Amino acid sequence: MIEFKEVSKRFGSTLALDKLDANFPTGKIIGLFGPNGAGKSTSIKMIAGLNRPDQGQVVIDGELPRMSKAQIAYLPEIDHLYPWMTIGQAAGFTRSFYVDWDNDKYHELLKYLNLNAEMKIGKISKGQRAKTKLLLTAARRAPYLLMDEPLSGIDILTREEIINTLVRDYREGEQTIIISTHEIAEVESLVDEVFFIDQGKIMLSGSAEEFRVERGQSLVEIMKEAFRHADQ
Ligand SMILES: Nc1ncnc2c1ncn2[C@@H]1O[C@H](COP(=O)(O)OP(=O)(O)OP(=O)(O)O)[C@@H](O)[C@H]1O
16 A cells, blocks of 8 residues: 655645645555646655655555665656667666566567567657557566556557556556546546545545446546536
């Protein structure tokens, strides 16, 4: 389980996280939704150990994020791949850092995503780069998979491929996926638990299924309603 205990983070005059409290359960697919600047990336980076709380604590299975880095596969929002590398070289580079790299899975995913190890990252399309980022993250057998905006700027067919890859490889109960996205409608059927975040706080959270059954609304409708009320 990942616990945020009254976590605050400030960047200059911006309060990115404001005493954020949340428990992200193990073995589920978790959606982190919210408008631009809500604090989604800041939260995900904190789990990945890339920034630290000013106040409060993030605890992952009883440890601080810095200690559990090997447990976490992180797909950043930014394009972090070296353009001069081929996909195969990028895979070799990633593999050298992580003992949980699964080479069979890498080759399987490479084929499934219609990528080729010889392709040069600087010369492939944006969608192919998004798929490469997914490939390099999902080829690890890490118990926690953090995906920050994996669908951003990607066409609908490629988005479907990315979502199908996540579903296909997901080890329920064993693996925890946290996915931050604006494309809520597209991950609606994928997520088990949802957290709506705004201005650095969790506004609403719960089981996606229960929300749908109890409210008879889609997650997109729930989010629109929640944020409309927040504005008033
Ligand atoms: N390194 C940084 N330096 C300065 N301000 C930052 C930094 N990182 C985040 N912020 C600010 O903190 C707030 C939360 O940003 P964050 O990136 O977490 O939002 P987000 O919910 O991921 O937004 P988006 O959906 O637009 O990616 C924003 O106001 C942002 O400008």
